[in-house]
Amino acid sequence: MKSPGKIAAVAVAALVGVGILSGCSSSSGGSDDGTVNLVVAPVLPGATADALSALHKRVEQFEKKYPKIKVKAIEYQWTSTTFAAELAGGTLPDVFNVPFTDSKTLANNGQLADITKPFDQTSTAKKWNKNVLDVATGNNGHIYGIPWGPYAMALSYNRDIFKQAGLDPDKPPTTLDEIEQDAKIISQKVPGVAGYMQMTSGGTGGWELATAVQALGGRLEKVGSDGKVTVDTDNATTKQALAWLKKLRWDDNAMGSNFLWDWAGINQGFASGKIAMYMSGSDVVGSLMQTNGFDQNKYGVTTFPLSSDSNAGILSGGNVDVVNVKDSPAQVAAAVKWIDFYRTQPTVDKTAAVNNAKTLAKGKQAVNAPTLPVFDKATWEQNQEWIKPYDNIPVANLKPFTDGIFDQKIVPEPPAHTQDLYAALDPVVQAVLTNKNADVDTLLKGVDTKIQAMIDADSK
Numbered sequence: 001m002k003s004p005g006k007i008a009a010v011a012v013a014a015l016v017g018v019g020i021l022s023g024c025s026s027s028s029g030g031s032d033d034g035t036v037n038l039v040v041a042p043v044l045p046g047a048t049a050d051a052l053s054a055l056h057k058r059v060e061q062f063e064k065k066y067p068k069i070k071v072k073a074i075e076y077q078w079t080s081t082t083f084a085a086e087l088a089g090g091t092l093p094d095v096f097n098v099p100f101t102d103s104k105t106l107a108n109n110g111q112l113a114d115i116t117k118p119f120d121q122t123s124t125a126k127k128w129n130k131n132v133l134d135v136a137t138g139n140n141g142h143i144y145g146i147p148w149g150p151y152a153m154a155l156s157y158n159r160d161i162f163k164q165a166g167l168d169p170d171k172p173p174t175t176l177d178e179i180e181q182d183a184k185i186i187s188q189k190v191p192g193v194a195g196y197m198q199m200t201s202g203g204t205g206g207w208e209l210a211t212a213v214q215a216l217g218g219r220l221e222k223v224g225s226d227g228k229v230t231v232d233t234d235n236a237t238t239k240q241a242l243a244w245l246k247k248l249r250w251d252d253n254a255m256g257s258n259f260l261w262d263w264a265g266i267n268q269g270f271a272s273g274k275i276a277m278y279m280s281g282s283d284v285v286g287s288l289m290q291t292n293g294f295d296q297n298k299y300g301v302t303t304f305p306l307s308s309d310s311n312a313g314i315l316s317g318g319n320v321d322v323v324n325v326k327d328s329p330a331q332v333a334a335a336v337k338w339i340d341f342y343r344t345q346p347t348v349d350k351t352a353a354v355n356n357a358k359t360l361a362k363g364k365q366a367v368n369a370p371t372l373p374v375f376d377k378a379t380w381e382q383n384q385e386w387i388k389p390y391d392n393i394p395v396a397n398l399k400p401f402t403d404g405i406f407d408q409k410i411v412p413e414p415p416a417h418t419q420d421l422y423a424a425l426d427p428v429v430q431a432v433l434t435n436k437n438a439d440v441d442t443l444l445k446g447v448d449t450k451i452q453a454m455i456d457a458d459s460k
Contacts, residue, residue, distance in 0.1 A: 034068055035068050035069070035070055036068060036069050036070070036330050036331055036334040037070050037072070037331075038069060038070065038071050038072070038094045038095065038331065038334055038335060038338060039071075039072050039073075039074060039093040039094050039095075040071055040072070040073050040074070040093060040094060040095040040096075040335075040338055040342075041073070041074050041075070041076035041093040041095060041096040041097070042055060042073060042095075042097070042321075042342060043055055043073070043075050044075065044076075044077050045075045045076070045077055046075075046291070047075060047290070048290050048291070050290070050363040050364045050365065051290055051363060051365055053363055054359045054360060054362065054363030054365055055073050056073070057359045057362075057363075058342060058356070058359060059071050059073055061341075061355060061359075062338060062341050062342065065341070066334070066337060066341075069334045069337065069338070071338060074093060076093055076096055078096055078097060078098050078099075080102060080419065083106075083111075087111060087325070087326075090326065092324050092326075093324065094323060094324050094327055094331055094335050095321055095322070095323055095324075095335045095338060095339060096321070096322060096324075097148075097319040097320060097321050097322065098145070098319070098320055098322055099317065099318070099319060099320070100135045100147070100150070100316075100317045100318050100319070100320065100412070100413065101317065101413050101418040101419065102418075103135050103136050103144065103145050103320040103322065104134075104135055104136070104137070104138065106144070106322070107136070107137070107138040107142075107144035107145070108138050108139050110325070111325055112144040112145060112322045112323065112325055113144070113322070113323035113324060113325045113327055113332050113335075114138075114142050114143070114144060114332075115143055115144060115145065115146075115323055115332055115335070115336050116142045116143045117333075118332060118333045118336035118337070119143045119146065119336055120143075121336075122336065122340045122344070123340075123345075123348070123349075124340070124344055124345075124347075124348055124375075127348070127375050127376075127379070128374060128375065129373075129374055129375060129376070131410065132147050132150055132318075132372075132374045133147060135147055135318075135320060135412075136320045136322075144322060145320035145321055145322040145323075146320065146321050146336070146339045146340065146343060146344060147318055147319070147320050147321075147374060148318065148319055148320070148321060148339075148343035148344070148374075149283060149318050149319055149343075149371055150316055150317070150318030150319075150371060150372040150374060151281035151282045151283045151284075151316065151317060151318055151371055151372055152281075152282050152303070152304075152314045152315070152316050152372045152405055152408065152410060153208075153211040153215075153279060153280070153281060153282070153304050153314055153315045153316070154279070154280065154281065154282040154301050154302065154303060154304055154370075154401055155172065155173070155179070155277060155278075155279060155301065155302050155303070155304045155305075156270065156277070156278055156279075156280050156284060156285070156299070156300070156301050157169070157172055157276060157277040157278075157300045157301070157302070158270065158273065158275075158276050158277075158298055158299070158300070159297075159298050159299065159300045159397065160273075160298045161186060161190055161193060161273065161276040162182075162186075162276070162300070164189065164190050165182075165185050165186040165189040165190050165276075166185070166189065167182055167185065167186070169300050169397075170396070170400075172300060172302040172400050173277075173302070173305070174302075174305055175305045176244055176305055176307075178305075179196055179277065179305070180196075180244070180247065180248055180252060180254070182195065182196075182277070183195025183196035183248060183252065183254040183255070183276070183277060184248075184252040184254045186254070186276045186277075187252070187253060187254040187255075187256075190276070192274070193256070193273065193274060193275070193276050194254070194255050194256030194258075194269075194274060194275045194276065195248075195252075195254040195255070195276050195277065196248055196254055196255060196275075196276070196277045196278065197255055197256060197261060197266060197269070197275045197277075197278045198212075198245065198261075198278065198279050198429070199261045199262060199263060199266050199278075199279075199280075200259055200260055200261055200262075200426060200429045200430050200433065201260050201261065201262045201426055201430070202262035202263065202423075202426070203419055203422040203423045203426065204261070204262055204263050204266075204422070204426070205422070205425055205426035205427075205428070205429035205430065206421055206422030206423060206424065206425030206426055206428075206429070207413075207422045208279050208429075209238070209241060209242070209425050209428070209429055210315060210413060210414060210421075210422065210425075211279060211304065211314070211315040212241035212244070212245075212279075213237050213238050213241050214312070214313055214314070214315050214411050215304055215305065215306050215307065215312055215313070215314060215315075216237045216240055216241060216307045216309065216312060217237060217307055217309025217310070217311040217312040218235060218236075218237025218238060218240075218241075218311070219232070219311075219414070220232065220233050220238065220414045220421060220425075221414040221415060221416055221421070223415060229415060229416040229455050230452070231416075231421070231447070231448045231451045231452045231455065232448065233421075233425065233428075233444045233447045233448055233451075234441065234444035234445050234447075234448050238444060239440060239441075239444075242428070242429070242432050242440055245429070245432055245433065246432050246433075246436075249432070249433050250436050255433065256274065256275070258274075259430060259433040259434055260430070263280075264291075266278055266280070267280075267284065267287060267288055267291065267292055268292055270288070270292075270294075271288050271292035271293065271294040272292075279304060281317070282301060282369075282370045282371060282372065282401055282405070283366075283369045283370065283371045285299050285301065285366055285369050285370075285393060286365060286366035286369040289364070289365065289366050290364075290365055290366075296366070296392060296393045296394070296397075297394060297397075299393065299397055300397050300400070301370060301397070301398055301400065301401045302400035302401050302404065303400065303401055303404035303405055303408055306408060306409070312409065313408070313409035313410060313411030314405075314408045314409070314410060314411065315411060315412075315413060316372055316410045316411070316412060316413075317412075317413055318371075318372070321339040321342075321343055323335040323336070323339075344374075346383075347374065347375065347379065347380075347383050348375065348379060348383070350386050353383055353386040353387055354386055354387065354390075356387075357386075357387040357389075357390035358390060360390070361390045361392055364392075366392065366393060367387055367390050367391050367392050367393070368384065368387060368391045368392070368393050368395065368398070369393065370398050370401050370402055370405070372405065372410065377406050416451075416455045416458075417451055417454045417455055420451055420454055421447070421451050424446075424447045424450055424451055425447055427443070428440065428443045428444060428447065431443060
């Protein structure tokens with residue numbers, strides 16, 4: 001779920017001279033003196049001038065450490081609809097990122113470079129949480145990318161609005177019933193504010209419905225022992241999640257009056273004080289600060305509640321930095337060095353962690369945004385201690401999440417045609433919020449039929 005938008009042309013122009021460009025291009029590989037050229041794409045179109053400046057600093061640090069590798073950083077956003085054409089046309093950067101949901105499929109299709117050998121030479125190769133690294137591992141056991149910034153879905157809330165409603169921001173809701181109760185109180189005591197909201201468009205409605213279903217112990221897709229995936233949105237748990245939303249909307253009148261929200265829109269709505277609580281990735285505060293100018297002192301985040309069902313788990317996702325399959329071995333090796341330096345080392349190396357924190361703080365980016373740790377708790381705690389002097393989000397505001405996330409079972413997103421499934425579920429969520437008598441059974445059966453046909457077509 002990406003944030004759209006463009007930065008001002010003047011900001012781009014000011015940074016062109018330092019090698020940060022908008023758009024994509026393929027590198028020319030190596031040169032006669034052994035220098036390897038890389039085009040990397042670590043930021044999305046619309047990144048702020050501060051974010052681009054911070055990236056430029058990191059590029060300078062990398063090139064100082066590896067003088068034989070020259071990096072050009074660009075803005076780029078991967079999409080499944082344009083990827084094949086970009087790959088065929090040779091316009092992909094050398095390093096780009098793809099979502100968790102797509103990395104394994106791309107790897108198994110032979111569309112990503114095999115980075116196993118240089119990956120095994122990194123200092124962290126043996127430290128990875130295998131459940132996280134699995135998203136970048138092909139069926140052949142080889143490594144095709146390096147995960148970064150994994151998130152767990154969480155409940156973000158505005159601490160100031162909680163105070164206005166007479167609620168304690170240090171004691172956020174811990175169950176779905178408590179979310180409902182607090183949302184109702186907020187909507188009654190703070191006019192014009194939606195107590196709670198979920199996203200509903202651009203595939204985000206299905207994404208968040210999947211989160212709620214899995215938090216209740218259900219699944220939208222089932223994988224048989226033979227590997228066959230069966231779509232099953234038309235189940236009791238999905239209906240329970242939708243009934244919860246229906247109660248918030250129609251019985252409690254606690255969701256405001258706008259029911260068409262995508263990722264960027266709901267972030268803006270939250271940042272402008274129109275929404276008190278909403279479900280999103282645990283790391284969203286970084287985007288709220290960079291894109292929406294949100295005052296991080298108002299930010300609160302806690303784990304999204306799980307039911308007592310033994311299958312209940314929190315949906316996780318994230319990004320995987322991958323390498324252009326057309327790159328030379330020298331470029332692949334250089335690319336892994338870049339990914340390891342830019343994404344991984346700030347987690348496990350004190351000097352890298354401090355330098356990264358300084359750079360982020362100077363660029364007014366989130367230093368200590370809460371993410372799902374890729375290594376163990378001890379490694380995470382050590383990293384937090386290193387960067388503590390540069391924290392720019394109050395640690396106490398994040399405590400409900402950081403205290404609880406290690407106790408939550410992590411479950412991945414639905415495995416097959418994930419984005420298609422999410423998009424198909426958007427209208428179901430919208431219908432529940434806009435039509436009190438929405439025929440949920442019929443709508444869900446339609447989703448099952450549509451997505452199952454796509455999955456079945458893959459095996460023909």
